[in-house]
Amino acid sequence: MTAEFHIKSRTGGYPALLGPGLLDQAGAILAGRTIPLKAAVISDQTVAALYLERLSASLTNAGFEVHAIIVPPGEKSKSFARLEEVCRELLKNRLDKEDVVIALGGGMVGDLAGLAASLTRRGLRLVMAPTTLLAQADSSIGGKTAINTPEGKNLVGAIYAPMLVLADISTLATLPRRELSAGYAEVIKHAVLAGDEHFSYLEKSTDAFFAGDEKTLVETITRSIKVKAGIVECDEFERDRRLLLNLGHTFGHAFEAAAAYDETLLHGEAVAAGLCMAFEFASFDGHDVIRDFGRLRALLEKAGLPITLEGASIKAKGQDLLAFMRHDKKIRGGLIRLIVPRGFGDIYTKEITDPEILEQFFQALNI
Ligand SMILES: NC(=O)c1ccc[n+]([C@@H]2O[C@H](COP(=O)([O-])OP(=O)(O)OC[C@H]3O[C@@H](n4cnc5c(N)ncnc54)[C@H](O)[C@@H]3O)[C@@H](O)[C@H]2O)c1
The missing domain is CATH 1.20.1090.10 (Dehydroquinate synthase-like - alpha domain)
Structure with a gap:
């Protein structure tokens, strides 16, 4: 029951896949779109404890060399200090333009990892693997990335389109x-x-949605993605x-x-x-x-x-x-x-x- 869309962007656009069990298929899906070299998975501690092993196994089986960069959960991780740490980890792990950065988590991880990917080596390839409803239905679409500063939320950021969005709806089962x-x-x-x-x-x-019915989850999130994509495609730069x-x-x-x-x-x-x-x-x-x-x-x-x-x-x-x-x-x-x-x-x-x-x-x- 996987739904697929194409989101248009200035850089040509990207597919968004939505369905159950996509994390287990991530390696094969990505290997079909890029040469399997290095993949850096950026996640927070809570999400990593639940899903990193599954995603890593799928990537490794497809031939990727996997590096994990884990940050604490919560808005505080959307900081300059954490951004520097993530960018430097990507450099230390020698990721280059052929490699992929995978944001595994909610909107916080997507914003931080997306910005780090956009800045490191002036742009590494980015895959969004959203695990919250907010991230699947909204924040992983449209390319906005950002961190917070004492002056306010999301004031330092970039618009940087991913190469792929992989939204595994099964992950919503563990979301509070x-x-x-x-x-x-x-x-x-x-x-x-x-x-x-x-x-x-x-x-x-x-x-049915809150009872976790798969068909309803897919239909509801699909409808949201279509509304967001329809608006963002007309005006990517707000x-x-x-x-x-x-x-x-x-x-x-x-x-x-x-x-x-x-x-x-x-x-x-x-x-x-x-x-x-x-x-x-x-x-x-x-x-x-x-x-x-x-x-x-x-x-x-x-x-x-x-x-x-x-x-x-x-x-x-x-x-x-x-x-x-x-x-x-x-x-x-x-x-x-x-x-x-x-x-x-x-x-x-x-x-x-x-x-x-x-x-x-x-x-x-x-x-
Ligand atoms: N870029 C955009 O277009 C955009 C749009 C809206 C919001 N945002 C940003 O998104 C962030 C909020 O995102 P959010 O609501 O996803 O919060 P979040 O990423 O902080 O996640 C919320 C909590 O849920 C946990 N979690 C995530 N997935 C889980 C899962 N499957 N099972 C169990 N726990 C899980 C996380 O560890 C965290 O504690 C804010 O920083 C906001 O500014 C960005």
């Missing part, structure tokens, strides 16, 4: 339920962008259309900043509450969103995601949120650009020239 739900927030965001038919599919399939993917994120990033990026609030949970606030804003901006907003809240709740600030344990006031929003990296020319849903598949961009509008909005919400 809270992480699965957090990834599902991005899946829901894609459905809000795509329209009613996509959203209705999620409403009908959520139970000049305009790619900003749509920021739906729920301008508020969400402010919530994450208010929670000081600690583990009390996962990115996907911030996105869930951010999606709700984007609908609240649409209502404040004069649109009738009652029906779709109600359906959104019901689906988020069913997936175990927060729909309010209290639900996400965020105590920040409107003024604090506004200050964080002004520092968001997506702000251009001093304007806060909100992506606002009038309904499913009906999205508009609102440029906030006067921050007072947001002050009034937060006041209307009593925050």
